[in-house]
Every structure is written in C-alpha cells, then in structure tokens.
Amino acid sequence: MTRQIKLGAFLPGGGQHVAAWRHPDQPADGATSFEFHKQLALTAERGLFDAYFLADGLAVPAKGGTEGGRAKIAGFEPVTLFSALAPLTKNIGFIATASTTYEEPYNTARKFASLDLISQGRAGWNVVTTATEAAAVNFNLDQQHPHDYRYERAQEHVEVVKKLWDSFEDDTFIRDKASGQFIDPDKVHTADHVGKHFKVKGPLNVPRSQQGHPVIVQAGQSDNGRELAAATAEVIFTSHQHISTAQEFYRDIKNRARALGRRPEHILVMPGVAPFVGRTEEEAQEKYRALTSLIVEEDGLALLNGLTGGTLNFADYDLDGPLPPLPATEGMKSRQALIRQIADEHQFTIRELYQWIATARGHFTIVGTAEQVADTLQEWFENEAADGFNILPPYLPGALNDFIDLVIPELQQRGLFRTAYEGTTLRENLGLPYPENRYSILRNSKVA
Amino acid sequence: MTRQIKLGAFLPGGGQHVAAWRHPDQPADGATSFEFHKQLALTAERGLFDAYFLADGLAVPAKGGTEGGRAKIAGFEPVTLFSALAPLTKNIGFIATASTTYEEPYNTARKFASLDLISQGRAGWNVVTTATEAAAVNFNLDQQHPHDYRYERAQEHVEVVKKLWDSFEDDTFIRDKASGQFIDPDKVHTADHVGKHFKVKGPLNVPRSQQGHPVIVQAGQSDNGRELAAATAEVIFTSHQHISTAQEFYRDIKNRARALGRRPEHILVMPGVAPFVGRTEEEAQEKYRALTSLIVEEDGLALLNGLTGGTLNFADYDLDGPLPPLPATEGMKSRQALIRQIADEHQFTIRELYQWIATARGHFTIVGTAEQVADTLQEWFENEAADGFNILPPYLPGALNDFIDLVIPELQQRGLFRTAYEGTTLRENLGLPYPENRYSILRNSKVA
Numbered sequence: 021m022t023r024q025i026k027l028g029a030f031l032p033g034g035g036q037h038v039a040a041w042r043h044p045d046q047p048a049d050g051a052t053s054f055e056f057h058k059q060l061a062l063t064a065e066r067g068l069f070d071a072y073f074l075a076d077g078l079a080v081p082a083k084g085g086t087e088g089g090r091a092k093i094a095g096f097e098p099v100t101l102f103s104a105l106a107p108l109t110k111n112i113g114f115i116a117t118a119s120t121t122y123e124e125p126y127n128t129a130r131k132f133a134s135l136d137l138i139s140q141g142r143a144g145w146n147v148v149t150t151a152t153e154a155a156a157v158n159f160n161l162d163q164q165h166p167h168d169y170r171y172e173r174a175q176e177h178v179e180v181v182k183k184l185w186d187s188f189e190d191d192t193f194i195r196d197k198a199s200g201q202f203i204d205p206d207k208v209h210t211a212d213h214v215g216k217h218f219k220v221k222g223p224l225n226v227p228r229s230q231q232g233h234p235v236i237v238q239a240g241q242s243d244n245g246r247e248l249a250a251a252t253a254e255v256i257f258t259s260h261q262h263i264s265t266a267q268e269f270y271r272d273i274k275n276r277a278r279a280l281g282r283r284p285e286h287i288l289v290m291p292g293v294a295p296f297v298g299r300t301e302e303e304a305q306e307k308y309r310a311l312t313s314l315i316v317e318e319d320g321l322a323l324l325n326g327l328t329g330g331t332l333n334f335a336d337y338d339l340d341g342p343l344p345p346l347p348a349t350e351g352m353k354s355r356q357a358l359i360r361q362i363a364d365e366h367q368f369t370i371r372e373l374y375q376w377i378a379t380a381r382g383h384f385t386i387v388g389t390a391e392q393v394a395d396t397l398q399e400w401f402e403n404e405a406a407d408g409f410n411i412l413p414p415y416l417p418g419a420l421n422d423f424i425d426l427v428i429p430e431l432q433q434r435g436l437f438r439t440a441y442e443g444t445t446l447r448e449n450l451g452l453p454y455p456e457n458r459y460s461i462l463r464n465s466k467v468a
Numbered sequence: 469m470t471r472q473i474k475l476g477a478f479l480p481g482g483g484q485h486v487a488a489w490r491h492p493d494q495p496a497d498g499a500t501s502f503e504f505h506k507q508l509a510l511t512a513e514r515g516l517f518d519a520y521f522l523a524d525g526l527a528v529p530a531k532g533g534t535e536g537g538r539a540k541i542a543g544f545e546p547v548t549l550f551s552a553l554a555p556l557t558k559n560i561g562f563i564a565t566a567s568t569t570y571e572e573p574y575n576t577a578r579k580f581a582s583l584d585l586i587s588q589g590r591a592g593w594n595v596v597t598t599a600t601e602a603a604a605v606n607f608n609l610d611q612q613h614p615h616d617y618r619y620e621r622a623q624e625h626v627e628v629v630k631k632l633w634d635s636f637e638d639d640t641f642i643r644d645k646a647s648g649q650f651i652d653p654d655k656v657h658t659a660d661h662v663g664k665h666f667k668v669k670g671p672l673n674v675p676r677s678q679q680g681h682p683v684i685v686q687a688g689q690s691d692n693g694r695e696l697a698a699a700t701a702e703v704i705f706t707s708h709q710h711i712s713t714a715q716e717f718y719r720d721i722k723n724r725a726r727a728l729g730r731r732p733e734h735i736l737v738m739p740g741v742a743p744f745v746g747r748t749e750e751e752a753q754e755k756y757r758a759l760t761s762l763i764v765e766e767d768g769l770a771l772l773n774g775l776t777g778g779t780l781n782f783a784d785y786d787l788d789g790p791l792p793p794l795p796a797t798e799g800m801k802s803r804q805a806l807i808r809q810i811a812d813e814h815q816f817t818i819r820e821l822y823q824w825i826a827t828a829r830g831h832f833t834i835v836g837t838a839e840q841v842a843d844t845l846q847e848w849f850e851n852e853a854a855d856g857f858n859i860l861p862p863y864l865p866g867a868l869n870d871f872i873d874l875v876i877p878e879l880q881q882r883g884l885f886r887t888a889y890e891g892t893t894l895r896e897n898l899g900l901p902y903p904e905n906r907y908s909i910l911r912n913s914k915v916a
Contacts, residue, residue, distance in 0.1 A: 041643070041650065042648060054586050080635070093656070094641075094675045096582045097581075099579075101551070101586065103548040103551035103552040107506070123575065124570065134548040137500065138502050138548060138549065138552045140502075157669040158670065159668070160572075160666060161667075208541070225525070225528045225541065225542050226544065
C-alpha cells in the first residue's frame with residue numbers, strides 16, 4: 021500500500037490559541053465542558069483523524085503556563101476524559117499524556133491498559149517527564165529534579181510499564197466453565213523489576229487489548245529526549261519552524277532507531293502544525309489577525325514566561341524591545357531554545373514574539389488556502405521531514421472544521437490521506453505492528 | 469420527607485461469588501468485558517440504585533485473593549471504567565475504590581474530580597489503605613507498612629484531597645469574552661499543605677462539580693478505621709453477621725461523628741448484604757446450593773487464605789477439621805477477626821468455612837423469598853443497624869435482576885425505597901448536603 025499521511029488532532033477544550041476562548045466560535049467554558057469534548061471527538065472522527073491528542077500538566081501554573089492562557093487553568097484529567105469518550109466513538113485513537121516523574125509505573129501501566137481495553141485497542145500514552153516547578157511542589161518536592169534525572173527515571177518507568185503490559189500472554193484465559201479452569205497459570209508472568217528508581221514485582225491485573233498494548237508516544241527534543249524516543253517511541257510529536265530542521269530531526273531519529281535495531285518505519289515522526297485555513301489567502305490572514313487582536317497581554321506574557329523557563333519577569337522589560345538573554349533551565353530545554361530561535365530569526369520584539377507563539381506555543385503555523393496548506397504538508401511528507409502531522413487548530417470547533425472540510429479533501433484527492441479508516445485499533449490505522457508478548461516470543465523461540 | 473433505604477450495588481464483572489463465573493447465567497469473560505459492565509450499570513440504574521460500587525486491589529494476589537477467585541485475576545481500573553460508564557447513564561452514582569497508600573493526593577484528587585465532572589456530580593471515592601503484601605511489592609516496598617502507619621497516611625491523604633477539591637470557589641469562572649476576564653483570581657486557592665507524609669502546594673487544576681466534590685466512602689472496621697470514617701466518611705460500607713453487631717457499629721460510628729461535631733445523619737451506615745432470592749424459600753436455597761457446588765477447592769482456599777492474613781498454607785491442614793489459630797496480621801485485621809467469628813459461631817470445618825465465605829467474603833448472606841429479604845432489611849433499617857445496604861448479588865446479572873424484580877417492588881410497596889430518583893447527583897440521591905467551599909465559608913463569615 022502507498023504510504024499515506026497520519027494525522028493527530030490536538031484538541032484542548034479551551035482552544036489552542038491563548039485567546040481562543042474569546043473567539044465567537046469557541047464556547048468560553050469549553051475546557052470544562054464534557055459535551056464540548058464529545059463534539060470535538062466526533063468531529064475529529066468525522067475527519068478520519070488517527071487520534072485525539074491531549075497534553076497535560078500536573079499543576080495550575082503560578083506565574084505562567086506552558087500550555088498558556090487562563091482558559092486552561094482547569095479542565096479534565098486526560099485518561100478519565102478519554103475513557104468517557106471511547107464508548108461514544110468507534111475508530112479514532114486517544115493519546116493521553118502522563119508523567120513518568122510523578123506517577124508510579126504500576127499505576128501508569130494500569131490506567132492506560134484499562135483505557136486500551138475500554139476503547140478496544142485505541143489508546144496511546146504520550147510519555148512526558150513534566151518539566152515545571154509548579155508540578156514539583158504538588159508532589160512533595162521543593163524544586164524539580166534535574167533534566168538528566170527525569171529522563172533516566174523516564175527510561176526505567178517506560179521499561180517497567182511495557183513489561184507489566186505483557187503480564188498475560190494472549191492465550192492465558194481459558195475460562196472453561198465445565199472443568200473450572202479459568203487461566204493457564206504458565207501464561208501469567210511477573211515483571212520482577214529491580215532498578216535504580218523502581219522495584220516492581222507484578223503481574224499487572226489488566227490484560228492486553230486488541231492492539232496488544234497502547235502506542236507509545238513521545239515529544240522530547242533534547243539529546244536525552246531523542247535517545248528515549250528512539251529507544252521506545254512509536255510516534256514522535258515534534259516542533260519545527262522549517263523543513264530543514266524537521267529533516268535533520270527526522271533523519272536523526274530514524275538513524276538512532278536503526279542503530280538500536282528498530283525498523284525506522286515503526287517510529288512515526290509527526291511535527292505539529294497550526295493551520296489558519298481560508299477559502300482565500302486573505303480570508304486566512306483575516307482569521308489570524310482576528311485571533312491576535314483578542315490576546316490579553318498578561319496571558320501572552322504568562323505563556324512566554326512558561327515557555328522560556330519561567331524565571332523572567334517581563335514586566336521589568338520593554339515589551340517593544342528585544343527578548344533578553346534567557347537563564348539556563350532544568351525545565352523544557354529544547355522548547356526554550358526554539359523560542360529563542362524564533363525571536364532571533366524574525367527579530368521579534370517581546371510583544372511580537374508572544375503574539376506569534378500565542379497560536380501554538382512554537383509549533384509551525386501556516387496561514388493560507390487549503391491548497392497552500394496541502395502543498396506544505398506534502399512537501400514535508402515526501403522529503404523526509406514527516407510521516408504525518410499533529411494538527412493544532414487554533415480555535416475550536418471552527419478551525420478544526422475548516423481543516424476537515426477544506427484541507428482533508430485536498431489531501432484525499434492527492435492520494436495522501438485515507439478515505440476510510442483502515443482498521444479499528446490505533447495501531448492498525450497508524451500502520452504500526454502488533455507487539456507480540458515478550459514471553460510468548462521466548463516460549464516460541466524455545467520450541468523452535 | 470420520610471427516611472428511606474439507600475442502596476449501593478456491588479457489581480464486579482467477574483461476579484461476587486468465587487464460582488460465579490462458572491454459573492450458566494454469568495459470562496465467563498465478564499471481568500474484562502466492557503459491554504457486560506455497561507449492561508450491569510444500566511440494570512442497576514433500572515433498579516434505582518444509588519450507586520454502582522467497585523472494590524479494587526493493586527495486584528494479582530500471589531497465594532490467594534481478598535476478592536477471591538481467578539475470574540478476578542484481571543479486570544478494569546475502576547476510575548477509568550466508571551468514566552466510560554458515566555456518559556451512558558443518567559442518575560446512578562459511581563463509587564470507585566482508590567488507595568491512599570500507593571497514590572499521591574494530587575493524582576487522587578484529580579482523577580476523582582475529573583470523574584465527578586464527567587458524570588455531572590455522580591462520583592464517590594471509597595478510601596482504602598490497601599492491606600496486601602501483593603500490592604506493596606508492586607510499589608517499591610519489600611513488605612507493606614504497618615496498619616497504624618497506613619491509617620495515619622490515609623487521614624492526611626484525605627485531608628489534602630479535600631483541600632485540593634476546594635481550589636476553585638464556585639463563582640471563580642467569569643469567562644467574559646468582551647473584557648477578557650476569564651477568572652476572578654481571588655477565588656483560586658492554594659492548599660499549601662505541609663504535613664508528615666505530604667507536601668502539596670496546589671491549586672488542583674480541576675474545578676468542583678455539580679455536587680461540590682465526590683462523596684467520601686470508607687469501609688474500615690478497626691479502631692483506626694472507625695476513627696478515620698467518623699472524621700471524614702459520608703458513607704460507610706460495613707460487614708456484619710448479626711443485627712446486634714451492626715447496631716453496636718452503627719451507634720459507635722454515629723457517636724464518634726457527633727463527638728467530632730458532625731451531624732449523624734450526614735454519615736450513612738450501609739452494611740453489605742448478599743441475597744439469594746427465590747419465589748419460594750426452596751428456590752432460593754436451590755440457587756445457593758447450585759453455586760456452592762461449583763466452587764473449585766483451590767479458589768475457595770485461596771480466598772480463605774487472603775481473608776485470614778495470607779500466611780497459612782491450608783494444604784497442610786485437614787479441610788474437614790477446624791480452622792487453626794490465625795497469626796497476627798498487618799493486613800485486614802477486622803476482616804480476619806470476622807472470619808474467625810464466623811468459623812467459631814457455626815463450628816465450621818475449613819471446607820464449610822470457605823464454602824460459606826465464597827458468596828461474599830464474610831458479608832451477611834440472606835437466602836429466602838423477597839418478603840423475607842425485605843423483612844430483614846426493614847428490621848435493620850428501622851432499628852439503628854443501617855441507613856441502607858450495599859447489595860452484593862452473588863452472580864451476575866441473574867441475582868441482580870432477582871433483587872430488582874422481586875425485592876425492590878416489595879420495599880417500594882412498604883414505602884421503604886424510592887420509585888424515582890430524587891435528583892441527578894449522587895449527593896442528592898443519598899440525601900447528603902452540598903459541601904460548601906471552605907474558602908467561600910471563610911469569606912462569608914468575614915463579611916457577616
């Protein structure tokens with residue numbers, strides 16, 4: 021089959037753009053409305069998206085948010101939300117973010133396995149290390165662990181979770197009422213993990229789903245982040261302003277995966293794209309300008325503060341002057357570097373910078389017609405910059421509907437996107453292989 | 469309004485009785501079938517139950533299970549499962565069990581607040597300390613913490629969670645698109661908790677629901693357990709073989725609550741009842757005998773082992789002889805004492821004992837006609853032994869349908885049970901007060 025573009029939909033109920041909640045199209049209470057999230061899921065499924073994707077933070081940011089905007093000060097916990105949306109949908113996947121730093125592997129493994137079972141194989145776990153001081157102080161710490169420590173713990177956390185997901189081989193359950201034999205005990209396995217950060221015996225008390233186990237997703241851009249992704253991720257969410265840096269990232273990740281013995285097509289690179297789509301270029305520009313005009317300065321600065329490390333007080337600076345040097349951070353190192361790059365490249369003032377990143381926090385923003393957007397996606401897709409994209413509609417549901425009604429048909433016409441779901445599980449739709457149970461592999465290799 | 473019986477439904481997909489999965493009526497894969505849990509929720513709602521209740525354990529028990537039976541070796545995590553069931557139902561509440569020992573308060577507060585928001589105010593949290601060695605070794609421990617330590621941590625955990633649930637006053641969200649004012653920052657509160665076990669700043673990033681916050685449920689029977697329940701519980705799940713001990717417990721709990729300044733009617737005592745209901749007494753007896761005949765010895769002994777502390781190997785004893793002395797346990801102390809009491813009172817052999825507790829792990833079992841069951845419930849309800857009951861149908865869906873079709877109409881005829889839901893939230897149906905936000909109370913007291 022011809023290779024086609026994979027699409028994730030990044031749909032926070034509060035909207036993507038910092039000022040989205042003020043847009044006439046967006047319900048102001050979207051972030052805390054279950055009905056609105058249900059509408060978004062059904063809409064994304066109508067658009068044949070592979071997955072509904074949600075970020076997550078374990079705090080209300082004090083001085084500024086990495087997600088940005090007070091419309092996102094409160095909302096749902098992603099795994100419970102997606103569990104509720106799963107039975108209301110049929111094909112779309114659900115990729116929820118959860119932290120390796122502030123959860124225990126047994127609990128992480130369990131909630132995602134449960135979501136995977138409820139959704140009949142449509143779950144994904146976006147692995148994050150949670151890089152904010154605001155979260156650290158909600159979990160018994162005075163300040164967050166260093167970057168390296170978090171990634172080391174993340175690596176071990178993912179390893180334990182994956183082991184736990186294999187606790188039951190696929191043919192464990194016999195359930196013979198006549199004989200009374202419910203399981204084959206030889207097919208149940210303990211993890212017996214003893215490591216630096218965790219000691220976990222197992223087995224997990226949730227079985228595997230139709231897709232084996234949830235899809236592993238990651239977004240780390242630093243060297244640590246890339247190493248973790250190459251080793252364990254099946255989908256990578258990434259952030260680039262230019263095809264050149266996206267290509268560098270794409271090739272690097274595929275090479276790292278190859279070096280670790282993985283097949284490069286089993287790790288999908290999906291840059292974020294925030295599209296303002298119009299029937300004409302002017303209409304698209306007008307949509308962009310309308311949202312920009314709604315930004316509350318305080319929100320824009322809070323977002324900028326969150327994304328640059330959280331230590332600068334922009335009230336002390338001239339907003340129409342340049343971005344000052346940024347102090348080193350133990351938070352999101354690569355995001356900080358990306359913001360710096362954008363500021364320097366465009367020679368933005370502080371005000372222009374927060375207006376620009378207000379759309380999608382540094383993700384690639386396209387303002388144009390459906391043809392122009394499709395051209396860009398096609399160029400990236402066909403030139404080793406992307407296997408697919410995470411679409412971040414700036415306001416909801418309007419910008420999502422625009423993408424579905426205008427861009428999707430254009431991509432379909434070019435043969436670049438599906439016209440029907442390939443399967444019912446997230447793996448089937450993403451074209452990812454079914455992960456054989458590690459203990460079944462061992463058993464079979466012994467027999468052979 | 470006249471006081472009426474409150475009813476919870478204890479409906480594990482794998483069935484209550486150790487051998488339930490072998491019953492012709494019960495789907496053998498019920499524990500891992502989402503469709504079956506959906507059917508159970510809809511059935512319980514048809515019966516006008518206040519809540520669907522699920523126990524939880526953070527392990528696959530090694531030598532024996534406190535829930536019992538290999539049919540329960542794997543299943544769903546309760547909060548994700550209930551989130552999925554919430555949008556498919558309208559009135560029934562969802563009481564999920566979660567551990568204060570193996571979770572962090574910020575995560576606990578968050579997932580229950582999210583379930584409460586998704587269900588529009590129908591969530592309850594059954595607070596447990598998780599008393600098994602099998603769970604301890606899944607969370608970095610070599611053996612579980614002592615009983616007292618677990619209860620001390622539980623008390624603090626609940627305190628932090630309740631504080632976090634009040635992070636946003638009910639009128640925090642202004643959401644004025646014109647002015648750009650999304651919140652009133654004076655109505656957002658940090659918890660600033662610094663205690664022996666936890667340090668949690670807050671605020672929580674989930675707002676309060678239609679019922680304020682989830683209903684707090686507990687089941688501890690020991691002195692520690694009763695103290696914790698009297699201080700924080702709104703519903704108490706309890707286990708008694710006789711009206712006399714139920715009355716002692718009922719009065720003790722209400723007195724403890726009164727002593728702590730609480731109104732005794734704001735803490736509902738609900739003993740567990742496992743009913744085998746027949747159109748005749750003989751039919752009911754036959755249902756009981758049929759299930760007993762399906763018990764696999766190994767499962768019966770595993771359950772007995774789990775409930776008596778997990779340290780005896782019953783293979784070393786004559787199963788037709790008496791229960792040996794039980795070694796002291798740091799696990800479920802009061803459950804162990806209850807099993808001892810049952811064994812001594814009935815002069816049960818080991819075999820007879822596991823056959824008896826196979827139904828409902830020591831909960832009160834009634835075998836009889838609808839009139840007989842209703843008589844017993846009425847007697848307990850009208851004589852300070854119970855405000856309601858947690859019904860544990862031994863097999864599913866049959867025994868649940870029997871209760872709904874035979875016993876509920878009998879209770880309704882006597883004016884003892886509702887004929888329609890009183891409200892849409894769990895609190896409204898249970899007759900529990902709306903918990904005012906602590907910070908709003910403070911503010912109002914300053915104004916007055």
